[in-house]
Amino acid sequence: xxxxxxxxxxxxxxxxxxxxxxxxxxxxxxxxxxxxxxxxxxxxxxxxxxxxxxxxxxxxxxxxxxxxxxxxxxxxxxxxxxxxxxxxxxxxxxxxxxxxxxxxxxxxxxxxxxxxxxxxxxxxxxxxxxxxxxxxxxxxxxxxxxxxxxxxxxxxxxxxxxxxxxxxxxxxxxxxxxxxxxxxxxxxxxxxxxxxxxxxxxxxxxxxxxxxxxxxxxxxxxxxxxxxxxxxxxxxxxxxxxxxxxxxxxxxxxxxxxxxxxxxxxxxxxxxxxxxxxxxxxxxxxxxxxxxxxxxxxxxxxxxxxxxxxxxxxxxxxxxxxxxxxxxxxxxxxxxxxxxxxxxxxxxxxxxxxxxxxxxxxxxxxxxxxxxxxxxxxxxxxxxxxxxxxxxxxxxxxxxxxxxxxxxxxxxxxxxxxxxxxxxxxxxxxxxxxxxxxxxxxxxxxxxxxxxxxxxxxxxxxxxxxxxxxxxxxxxxxxxxxxxxxxxxxxxx
Ligand SMILES: Nc1ncnc2c1ncn2[C@@H]1O[C@H](COP(=O)(O)OP(=O)(O)OP(=O)(O)O)[C@@H](O)[C@H]1O
Ligand SMILES: [Mg+2]
Numbered sequence: 001x002x003x004x005x006x007x008x009x010x011x012x013x014x015x016x017x018x019x020x021x022x023x024x025x026x027x028x029x030x031x032x033x034x035x036x037x038x039x040x041x042x043x044x045x046x047x048x049x050x051x052x053x054x055x056x057x058x059x060x061x062x063x064x065x066x067x068x069x070x071x072x073x074x075x076x077x078x079x080x081x082x083x084x085x086x087x088x089x090x091x092x093x094x095x096x097x098x099x100x101x102x103x104x105x106x107x108x109x110x111x112x113x114x115x116x117x118x119x120x121x122x123x124x125x126x127x128x129x130x131x132x133x134x135x136x137x138x139x140x141x142x143x144x145x146x147x148x149x150x151x152x153x154x155x156x157x158x159x160x161x162x163x164x165x166x167x168x169x170x171x172x173x174x175x176x177x178x179x180x181x182x183x184x185x186x187x188x189x190x191x192x193x194x195x196x197x198x199x200x201x202x203x204x205x206x207x208x209x210x211x212x213x214x215x216x217x218x219x220x221x222x223x224x225x226x227x228x229x230x231x232x233x234x235x236x237x238x239x240x241x242x243x244x245x246x247x248x249x250x251x252x253x254x255x256x257x258x259x260x261x262x263x264x265x266x267x268x269x270x271x272x273x274x275x276x277x278x279x280x281x282x283x284x285x286x287x288x289x290x291x292x293x294x295x296x297x298x299x300x301x302x303x304x305x306x307x308x309x310x311x312x313x314x315x316x317x318x319x320x321x322x323x324x325x326x327x328x329x330x331x332x333x334x335x336x337x338x339x340x341x342x343x344x345x346x347x348x349x350x351x352x353x354x355x356x357x358x359x360x361x362x363x364x365x366x367x368x369x370x371x372x373x374x375x376x377x378x379x380x381x382x383x384x385x386x387x388x389x390x391x392x393x394x395x396x397x398x399x400x401x402x403x404x405x406x407x408x409x410x411x412x413x414x415x416x417x418x419x420x421x422x423x424x425x426x427x428x429x430x431x432x433x434x435x436x437x438x439x440x441x442x443x444x445x446x447x448x449x450x451x452x453x454x455x456x457x458x459x460x461x462x463x464x465x466x467x468x469x470x471x472x473x474x475x476x477x478x479x480x481x482x483x484x485x486x487x488x489x490x491x492x493x
Pocket of ligand 1: 031036038039040077360361385390
């Protein structure tokens with residue numbers, strides 16, 4: 001076995017192995033509730049960490065956090081270790097960085113409105129085509145007017161200004177109706193009620209912080225506590241993961257063939273990424289998932305039914321770990337049939353009946369060999385994790401967050417001058433100008449010309465905004481072009 005191989009489990013005394021070199025070919029962990037998906041995710045994530053691959057994982061139930069602490073000796077672990085050939089098993093924790101959009105169970109994770117872009121934002125706000133068109137116009141106007149869009153406040157100020165300027169903007173940007181702007185504003189209010197305004201602003205997450213290796217060469221496991229987020233704001237959860245995917249895609253260089261990925265992402269409750277997404281967005285997700293492979297990023301979806309993931313994405317997945325499925329309804333049986341079709345058959349193994357009989361922590365597993373060909377499906381007893389099964393407690397978590405090297409970097413939001421401040425300054429100036437003649441007739445010297453300090457600061461920010469848009473355009477940011485391009489085609493429809 002190569003140093004970059006990960007033992008997933010055992011099949012009749014044979015190790016079932018995920019090859020590091022095939023780990024950018026993506027994967028799926030599926031199965032009914034309580035069948036062992038999260039523990040499988042943990043085993044894979046620990047394996048990646050051990051071979052030096054940083055991991056990002058969304059933790060939807062909070063029970064993945066145990067990966068940060070050593071497991072405790074127990075009979076079940078012993079039983080599994082006897083059946084699974086696996087060298088060097090040790091009960092130990094992995095290096096973990098905790099993240100949380102709300103900032104309570106980890107470092108805050110943020111990005112800017114401008115980085116999320118209109119396509120994802122339109123999906124997040126559940127806008128129709130006309131409303132999306134207006135949002136797209138808002139991004140163009142912001143670019144052209146040198147207005148930075150960082151947080152919700154900026155976007156709200158811009159929208160209000162657009163309504164004000166309606167007639168002036170119409171010739172260049174088309175009809176910006178109060179109804180469409182109103183729909184966007186209502187969507188933003190809903191986000192605020194969900195506390196999701198915390199997701200937008202600065203300091204924005206630097207992707208480098210997700211790609212760390214500790215001093216022993218273990219990949220750092222970044223755990224996003226998504227317990228609150230998935231409940232309160234499932235669309236923000238989806239937007240966050242998709243934004244991350246497109247950012248990585250845009251910024252990472254082509255990597256060629258590697259012996260292990262540069263980063264692996266685990267997306268739990270994967271159906272949330274696809275539910276309600278319009279066709280153009282689905283197409284782009286499929287495209288980004290396909291292309292991000294060559295940048296050395298592996299994406300692993302975790303979900304109850306494999307049919308939660310669109311077929312175009314399913315067809316690209318190299319690793320399939322199928323835990324037990326129920327066979328109660330006709331729909332269940334359809335799922336089981338399609339699961340069976342997705343595996344390379346193994347003589348003597350009837351997938352359709354086996355998949356309903358699997359025990360907890362047992363799965364049908366299909367891996368790729370060194371040439372990238374699917375291996376016959378293996379009935380696999382999943383290895384026990386080295387870390388603890390289940391959550392760490394609040395004290396253990398607080399302690400780890402307190403001594404994290406990232407402490408302080410993201411904890412305090414920074415509100416620098418952006419669209420909101422700039423539009424406010426413009427409005428103040430306009431008001432001052434309107435009052436100026438009256439002041440002049442009074443012979444007052446206070447009706448001063450525009451304050452030069454403020455003006456130059458504004459110019460600077462405008463230049464900065466221009467540079468960001470120029471950098472975006474020049475940086476051949478395919479991802480963004482895709483994202484904006486899609487909206488372009490939406491608009492033409
Ligand atoms: N590989 C394993 N080794 C040891 N125990 C396991 C293993 N897999 C599962 N178990 C046991 O089964 C329990 C349930 O597993 P797990 O939480 O992974 O299920 P799940 O499919 O993620 O459930 P849910 O759908 O509710 O999230 C674990 O708490 C653990 O006790
Ligand atoms: Mg689970």
